[in-house]
Amino acid sequence: MFDTERVKLLAERVRPTAPSRTRLLPVLAPLASLLPDGGLRRGTSVRCGAGPHGGALSLALALAAGPSAAGSWCAVVGMDDVGPLAAAGFGLDLDRLAVVRSGPAHWALATGVLIDGVDLVVVAPPPHPRPAAVRTLAARARDRGAVLVVVGPWSADHELVVERSSWHGLAEGAGRLQARRVTVVARGRGAAVRPVRRELWLPTATGKVAAA
Amino acid sequence: MTALPRLLLVECPALTVPAVEPGAGGDEGGRRLRLFARVVDALAEVCPWIDPVRPGVCTLPIKGPTRYFGSEGAVLARVAEVVTTVMAAGPALAGEGTAVGAGDGAPPVPPVPPVPPVRLGVADGLFAATLAARAGTVVAVGETERFLAPWPVDVLGDPDLADVLVRLGLTTLGRFAALPAPDVLARFGAAGARCHRVARGLDGELPGWRVPGTSRHLLAALGRDLALTEHQPGFWGGASAADERAAEVLTDLQRRLGPEAVVVPVLEGGRGPADRCRLVPWRPAGTSAEDDRGLHGRAQARGGRASEPPWPGRLPPPAPARVAAGGTGERAGAAEVADGDGAPVAVTARGLLTGRPARLSVGGGPWMPVTGWSAPWPVEERWWSRGRRRAARLQVLAGGSEGRAYLLVVERGRWRVEAAYD
Known part of the structure; x- marks a missing residue:
């Protein structure tokens, strides 16, 4: 009945002509090689993690900086203490950044609402988010074409983890925190995807992100 | 609530x-x-x-x-x-007796x-x-x-x-x-x-x-097709469509969670990270003059970034990614700093540490070894008023060779975590 070749041809024809332009949110150049498409694919989620040395939030903010600078709105949920100065340092446009203090009871509601109108939501869910809430939000993001950048537990499409971190500039009673060198390892979903490691300054001495 | x-x-x-x-x-x-x-x-x-x-x-x-x-x-x-x-x-x-919504089980609407x-x-x-x-x-x-x-x-x-x-x-x-x-x-x-x-x-x-x-x-019904605009910023006037969409959900959230639940940053002059950036309730653009103080402040901040006065004693970049919600207020997390013998470390009136910090505990948590610390930054703000405060800031690296970095502030002998470099 169905001519598979013709179906394929048809599928080819209805596919958007410039998917890379419309479906990808740009990221800052030093982060591009950590993502399989070189950017944040709309409708997907990225988990940012770190060891006890921290760095997950900086990584999340640096990821959000690209889309923000390109005109996207970004929102932060579940981190009432996010530092906007650091965000601005990475390149986020503070005129398009909202911080939502939802409290642990309403983080999922807030995230769900934000997905409807904001391109990128940085969310820190509570330690044990309900799997149903995670699934619902992921589906909603997929449906709306938003990107979820999650700081915390999440079964994300993509995972970036700060493996190593060392601060430069501070001695015993002298100097000051100047820059942090980190190793970020990127893993996609599925065993077929080989992990990618990159050395970054996160932040640099001027608060930006750069390849090390 | x-x-x-x-x-x-x-x-x-x-x-x-x-x-x-x-x-x-x-x-x-x-x-x-x-x-x-x-x-x-x-x-x-x-x-x-x-x-x-x-x-x-x-x-x-x-x-x-x-x-x-x-x-x-x-x-x-x-x-x-x-x-x-x-x-x-x-x-x-429909009011001329035509059945409305017939076929999909919708109840008929009275004329x-x-x-x-x-x-x-x-x-x-x-x-x-x-x-x-x-x-x-x-x-x-x-x-x-x-x-x-x-x-x-x-x-x-x-x-x-x-x-x-x-x-x-x-x-x-x-x-x-x-x-x-x-x-x-x-x-x-x-x-x-x-x-x-x-x-x-x-x-x-x-x-x-x-x-x-x-x-x-409703927007779609008015003929403003958002689906068309949202993926092509700048071409169909997409930038303002994005603002509109964001404004819609932020308003929605403020109504559900309260105005204080949706905040936006406003940059200001000051020394500490919490003083330099305030978070104020979000207001949609174009609301009454009284309401858009926030927007005004943001525009000011944007325009004034280059000409910001050099605040003496200001914390140098990079800025910390986490800033205690209470800022310099009482809500910021308590911390303890001790020297090698377990004696509390303080800052003298002349801005010197009384001992070498060896251990840090945050919010009553376990002691972490301190591997690096800065010289204290004296904070003496509002010296002309009765509300003046003497305090000092200290950057501390704690938790081993790959430590986590904190910004501590000590005031009247009490240490608090003002920010963390997450």
Whole structure:
């Protein structure tokens, strides 16, 4: 009945002509090689993690900086203490950044609402988010074409983890925190995807992100 | 939870239809949705914070417009006039006896003539405002709880709950509200507790009362096709479409969680990270002059970034990714700094440490070895006033060779974590 070749041809024809332009949110150049498409694919989620040395939030903010600078709105949920100065340092446009203090009871509601109108939501869910809430939000993001950048537990499409971190500039009673060198390892979903490691300054001495 | 906002609820009974698909052109539902979209569009002139709840129903916070129009009565009159005018100019709605929504099981809508074009009500929160509109009343300020009390419990829209309550003899919202909250939670679960909060006037939102995406559908009905614009910023005027979409959801969240729950950064002069950046409740662009202090501040911050005064004693970059929500206030997390012998480390009046920091504990947590620390930055702010404070900041690296970095502040011998370099 169905001519598979013709179906394929048809599928080819209805596919958007410039998917890379419309479906990808740009990221800052030093982060591009950590993502399989070189950017944040709309409708997907990225988990940012770190060891006890921290760095997950900086990584999340640096990821959000690209889309923000390109005109996207970004929102932060579940981190009432996010530092906007650091965000601005990475390149986020503070005129398009909202911080939502939802409290642990309403983080999922807030995230769900934000997905409807904001391109990128940085969310820190509570330690044990309900799997149903995670699934619902992921589906909603997929449906709306938003990107979820999650700081915390999440079964994300993509995972970036700060493996190593060392601060430069501070001695015993002298100097000051100047820059942090980190190793970020990127893993996609599925065993077929080989992990990618990159050395970054996160932040640099001027608060930006750069390849090390 | 903050007090519920005083809302004017506008209901156009002829336009309340079950959730309709936008752009399902030609059908009665689509006609109603388009007409309601025009009503909302026109009402935005009275109040830009207008909030479509579901097709045929919208609310607006009445405080602002009251200041502008002089009295709540004047606002009501203006709103009634706007709605009536738009509806009269609109296309004839199905009223000639044609069955409406036939085929998809939708209940037939009564013909237009006996239905008033608009019902208005004023009370605190969406729930009470809905009942106020049903009764056609303006509930006086502070009287919402008393207004709710005599209503039968089935207005909560939960038939199972209402059934049990009535059998228990709790026939009215007032009687239900009088039950102790823990008992309600134990007996009726989270959904029952939510209804209880609504009955007590503490919460204005019940699941199912709001049709998600109504604003979006209305915009689509007005012919502003968001789907086209959102992926092509700058081409179809997409930038402003993105702002519009964001404004919509941020307004929505503020209504649900309170104005303080959605904040935006404003850069200011100052020394510490919390002083240099304040978070203020978000306000949509173009609201009244009084309301957009935040926006003004942001514009100022943007314009003034280059010419920022060099604050002496200011913390050098990079800025910390986490800043204690209380800033320099009392809410910031407590910390302890000890030297190698376990004795607390302090800062002398001359700005020197009394010992070599060896261990750090944050918020009563376990001791972490300190591997690096800065010289203290003296903070002596507002030296000209009585509210002056002497404090010192210290950057500390704790937790081993790959340590986590903190910004501590010590004041009157007490250490706090002001920020963390996460």
